[in-house]
Every structure is written in structure tokens, then in C-alpha cells.
Amino acid sequence: MIEVQSETMVQKKERMKAVIKRLHMEYPKAECSLTYITPQQLLVSTILSAQCTDERVNQVTPFLFKKYPSVKDFAYTNVEELAKDIHSCGYHNQKARAIKGASLVIWEEFGGTVPNTMEDLIKLPGVGRKTANCVLGTAFGIPSVVIDTHMVRIMGLLGFTDSKNPEKIEREIMEITPTEEWINLTHLIIDHGREICIARRPKCSDCRLNDICPSSLV
Ligand code: SF4
Numbered sequence: 001m002i003e004v005q006s007e008t009m010v011q012k013k014e015r016m017k018a019v020i021k022r023l024h025m026e027y028p029k030a031e032c033s034l035t036y037i038t039p040q041q042l043l044v045s046t047i048l049s050a051q052c053t054d055e056r057v058n059q060v061t062p063f064l065f066k067k068y069p070s071v072k073d074f075a076y077t078n079v080e081e082l083a084k085d086i087h088s089c090g091y092h093n094q095k096a097r098a099i100k101g102a103s104l105v106i107w108e109e110f111g112g113t114v115p116n117t118m119e120d121l122i123k124l125p126g127v128g129r130k131t132a133n134c135v136l137g138t139a140f141g142i143p144s145v146v147i148d149t150h151m152v153r154i155m156g157l158l159g160f161t162d163s164k165n166p167e168k169i170e171r172e173i174m175e176i177t178p179t180e181e182w183i184n185l186t187h188l189i190i191d192h193g194r195e196i197c198i199a200r201r202p203k204c205s206d207c208r209l210n211d212i213c214p215s216s217l218v
Pocket of ligand 1: 198203204216
């Protein structure tokens with residue numbers, strides 16, 4: 001049984017390294033499952049993915065990116081029409097306002113180019129740290145950790161945090177994870193949360209981490 005209370009920072013970092021190594025073996029192809037070409041498209045897809053599956057988003061975006069091929073097209077569209085176009089992703093009115101609002105700011109204040117800093121990204125309407133970190137890491141390759149529901153749950157189960165505050169968890173995880181693994185960790189944990197460490201029914205007996213996880217049920 002792992003005793004996380006008495007674990008030193010060095011031991012925590014070593015255990016995180018082991019977690020990442022094993023997850024790389026388990027999910028060698030872990031990557032963002034949203035389909036996109038440009039940073040703007042990833043931003044739109046990430047906004048759409050809130051409370052919605054990536055599969056559903058990927059069904060909607062081919063048509064959407066054809067109808068709205070540029071930042072300007074999203075910026076000046078009729079918001080009701082955009083809401084209809086993304087209806088199947090849920091929260092369509094709220095998401096349409098966020099996509100149009102963010103695109104308008106990108107067009108008018110950033111010359112049509114999605115900004116590549118946290119400071120500027122979170123100025124965009126509807127964009128919080130989670131979406132911003134996703135765009136920074138996946139579209140720009142800038143080291144960042146996305147704290148989504150899988151990350152909150154699994155980092156808690158692994159005893160790397162006892163917080164539910166995403167910003168605090170982000171800081172804690174960055175402190176114990178090698179910078180070059182920040183982006184990978186996000187994708188690895190999402191895959192692990194979907195396949196093995198599933199909310200409410202984690203498959204601990206099939207989990208490669210069960211001997212280094214304090215919450216293991218085996
Ligand atoms: S051992 Fe169980 S609780 Fe721990 S990470 Fe694996 S599936 Fe999740």
C-alpha cells in the first residue's frame with residue numbers, strides 16, 4: 001500500500017515519472033482526439049467539447065469549418081444561425097456566443113491570429129485556463145497541463161493532489177512532472193480515464209498503475 005502522506009517531493013516526482021512511463025506503454029498513441037487543422041479550429045472544437053464527447057464534436061466540425069472557413073467568418077456570423085449549426089453539441093446558445101465573441105476579439109485585437117500566451121487567450125470570451133492550456137499545448141506545442149474532469153479525478157486517486165481546485169492542481173502537477181511531459185500527461189490521463197480509471201467503476205485489476213496507486217482496489 002502506498003503511503004502518500006509521508007511521501008517526500010523527490011519520491012512524488014519519481015512516482016509521477018513511473019506513472020507517465022507506464023501510461024506511455026499503455027497508450028503509445030495518446031494525442032488530442034479533436035480533429036482540426038488551424039489553432040482557430042482547435043479553439044472552436046475545444047469550446048464545443050465542453051459537456052460533449054469529442055466524437056460528437058468531430059461529427060459537427062467538418063461541416064462547420066467548411067461553412068465558416070476563417071476567423072472572420074465566425075466573428076461576423078449571425079449568432080442564432082451559428083447556434084443552430086452546433087445544436088447537437090449541447091449548450092449551443094452559450095457556445096455560439098463564446099465562438100463568435102472569441103473570434104471577434106481574435107479578428108479585431110489580434111489581427112486574425114489566435115494568440116499563443118495564457119494572458120491573451122484568457123482575454124477571449126468563453127475561454128478559461130482549461131481551453132487556453134489545450135490550445136497552448138496542442139496547437140502551439142507550448143508546455144501546459146489541461147486540468148479536466150479526468151485529471152482532477154485521477155490525480156486525486158493517485159494521491160498527487162487532495163484539491164478540487166483546477167488552478168491549484170495545475171500548479172501541483174507542474175511541480176512534480178518533467179516539463180517535456182506536461183502535454184503528454186494530459187492526453188495519457190484522458191485515455192486512462194476513458195479506458196481503465198473510469199469514474200465510478202475504475203478497473204483497478206486491469207490497471208498498470210495498481211501497485212503505485214494509493215486508491216487501488218486490488
Ligand atoms: S489503480 Fe484503480 S484507482 Fe488507481 S489509477 Fe488504476 S484504475 Fe484508477
